[in-house]
Amino acid sequence: MADLNVPKTDARWWRDAVIYQVYVRSFADADGDGVGDLAGITSRLPYLADLGVDALWITPFYTSPQHDHGYDVADYRDIDPLFGDLGDADTLIARAHELGLRVIVDLVPNHSSDEHEWFRAALAAEPGSPERARYLFRTGRDGGATPPNNWVSVFGGPAWTRVGDTDQWYLHLFDSTQPDFDWRNPEVGDMFEEVLRFWLDRAVDGFRIDVAHGLYKEASLRDQVVEADGAPASDAGEMIERSVTDEPMWDQPEVHDVYRRWAKVLDEYGEDRMAVAEAWTQTVESMARFVRPDELDQAFNFAWLLADWSAEAFGQVITDTLAAAEIVGAAPTWVLSNHDVTRHVTRYGGGETGLDRARAATMTMLALPGASYLYQGEELGLEQVDVPPAARQDPSWFRTGEVGRDGCRVPMPWGGDAAPYDFGPGTGQPWLPQPTDWKQLTAEAQTGVPGSTLEFYREALAARRSAFAGAGADVEMLGGHGPDVLAFRRGDVTVVLNCGTSAVALPVGEVVLSSGPVEGELPANTAVWLR
Structure with a gap:
C-alpha cells in the first residue's frame, strides 16, 4: 500500500x-x-x-x-x-x-466492443473456456432465464445480455455492445x-x-x-x-x-x-x-x-x-x-x-x-x-x-x-x-x-499565465463579502465571484481581469481578479 x-x-x-x-x-x-x-x-x-x-x-x-x-x-x-x-x-x-x-x-x-476479436472468440467458445475468461460470463438465475444479479446498465436496462438461448449471460455496465473485461484475468x-x-x-x-x-x-x-x-x-x-x-x-x-x-x-x-x-x-x-x-x-x-x-x-x-x-x-x-x-x-x-x-x-x-x-x-x-x-x-x-x-x-x-x-x-x-x-x-x-x-x-488564458506564475498552490478563503459572494486569495491576486442577484461593492485593487464590465462595483453573475 x-x-x-x-x-x-x-x-x-x-x-x-x-x-x-x-x-x-x-x-x-x-x-x-x-x-x-x-x-x-x-x-x-x-x-x-x-x-x-x-x-x-x-x-x-x-x-x-x-x-x-x-x-x-x-x-x-x-x-x-x-x-x-x-x-x-x-x-x-x-x-x-x-x-x-x-x-x-x-x-x-x-x-471492449462486442466486435473485438477477443469477444468474438469468446462467443464462439464454450462456457468455462479461456476465451470466455477474459470477460464476465456467468450462468443466469432461474435455470438461466434471468440475469445473474440485479445490476443495471448506466445506459438503462439490465447490465446483462443473454447469449442466445443458453443459460449464459455477459456483463456490460454500458451498452450491450460493450462487454466488460474481467480484470482478474x-x-x-x-x-x-x-x-x-x-x-x-x-x-x-x-x-x-x-x-x-x-x-x-x-x-x-x-x-x-x-x-x-x-x-x-x-x-x-x-x-x-x-x-x-x-x-x-x-x-x-x-x-x-x-x-x-x-x-x-x-x-x-x-x-x-x-x-x-x-x-x-x-x-x-x-x-x-x-x-x-x-x-x-x-x-x-x-x-x-x-x-x-x-x-x-x-x-x-x-x-x-x-x-x-x-x-x-x-x-x-x-x-x-x-x-x-x-x-x-x-x-x-x-x-x-x-x-x-x-x-x-x-x-x-x-x-x-x-x-x-x-x-x-x-x-x-x-x-x-x-x-x-x-x-x-x-x-x-x-x-x-x-x-x-x-x-x-x-x-x-x-x-x-x-x-x-x-x-x-x-x-x-x-x-x-x-x-x-x-x-x-x-x-x-x-x-x-x-x-x-x-x-x-484568450485573454483569460494569457492572464492566467502571468497573474499566477509562481503563485503556488495555497488558497486563502476570504469572508466578509456576504453569503452570495465567493472570495479567495492566491498569491497576490484576489478572486471575487458574485453569485447573487444584485451588485456588490468592488474590493480595492487593480483589476487584472473581469468576466464582464466592472465600474466601482461587481455586478451579479460576474467574477474579477484583483491585484
Whole structure:
C-alpha cells in the first residue's frame, strides 16, 4: 500500500496545464463526410495554440463499430477509417508538438466492443473456456432465464445480455455492445500494457482513462443492496445523487494495483508522460486515492462540475478538493463541461444569464491551483442543443428514451453563416444537425471582437499565465463579502465571484481581469481578479 504522505514534488507540465477536450467526431471534418477526423484536428491545431491551451485530449479514434461513438473499441492499436489512419495520427502528434501542444489520447479499459476479436472468440467458445475468461460470463438465475444479479446498465436496462438461448449471460455496465473485461484475468492486464506502450512509442504525452474506477467488480458479483424504492443503480452519478452507498460494480480496491503497474510503464518513458482518471467516486477522498504518489497523475474533479450556482457550493468544493489533494501531494483538476454532461451555459440558466455565469465560473476555475480542462465550443459560449429526436444517436437515448448526450456533441461552428459553418467542406448538416442561429457564435465571427466569449477565453488564458506564475498552490478563503459572494486569495491576486442577484461593492485593487464590465462595483453573475 502506498504511503499517502509522500508527495509528488516534481513540477510536471500537467500540474497547472489548461487541457482542451476534442470530441473527435465533432471538432473538424477534413474529408467532407460530415464527421470529424484526425486530419481535421490537425488543420485546427493553430487555433488551439492561439487560444492558449497547453494540451489537447482527443476522444477515442480507434477501430470501432461506433455504437457508442468510439467508446466501443474493436482494435486498440489502429485508427477507425472514419477518422483516418495511423499516419494521420502520427502527423497530428508531430504537428501538435511543433506548436508546443501536448497530446492526450483516450483509453477505454473497462470494456471492449462486442466486435473485438477477443469477444468474438469468446462467443464462439464454450462456457468455462479461456476465451470466455477474459470477460464476465456467468450462468443466469432461474435455470438461466434471468440475469445473474440485479445490476443495471448506466445506459438503462439490465447490465446483462443473454447469449442466445443458453443459460449464459455477459456483463456490460454500458451498452450491450460493450462487454466488460474481467480484470482478474492476467491476460487483460498484459494486453493493456502492450496498448500503453504502442501509443507511448508513437509519442503521445498521456492518457485519459475512461471509467477508471470500474475495472474491477466485487468477485462474487453479488446483488447490489437496493434502496427503499427497490431500484438498483449502476450509474455513478445517480448513486451520488441518491446517496446509494453500496456499489459492488465500482471503485474496488484492486483497481489501484492496475494504476501502480501503469505508473511504472509511464515512468519508463520519462517524467513528462501522464495519465488522468475519469473516476466517478462517492467522495473527494476516494477520488484522491487514484492520484497517490505511485498511481495516476490526475483525476477529474467532478464535484466542481456538479456544484450548483452558489458561492457556498463553490467554496465547499474548493475547500474539500484542496484538502483531499494535499493529503496525497497531487495537483487538483477542475472542469465545467465535457462530452457527457449538459453544457454549463445551459446548466446555469441559458441565455445571457447562463453565459454571464459560465464566463464567471470559468474565470474562477482558471484562478485555482492545478489543471483546468476545457470542452470544445465552450470558448464560443455554445449552449446545449435540443437535437431533434429523429437525429439523436446517443445509445442511452435508444435504451431509455431520455434525451441523452447528443446536445453537447453537436459539431463546432468555425465560420460562415449556415451549416456546416465551415466544420467541413461542402454544404448541409453534419452528423448531428447544427442550429440555424449559430452565425454569430462561430470562431470566425468572434475573432478579434472585443468582449466576445472567444476573446475573453484568450485573454483569460494569457492572464492566467502571468497573474499566477509562481503563485503556488495555497488558497486563502476570504469572508466578509456576504453569503452570495465567493472570495479567495492566491498569491497576490484576489478572486471575487458574485453569485447573487444584485451588485456588490468592488474590493480595492487593480483589476487584472473581469468576466464582464466592472465600474466601482461587481455586478451579479460576474467574477474579477484583483491585484
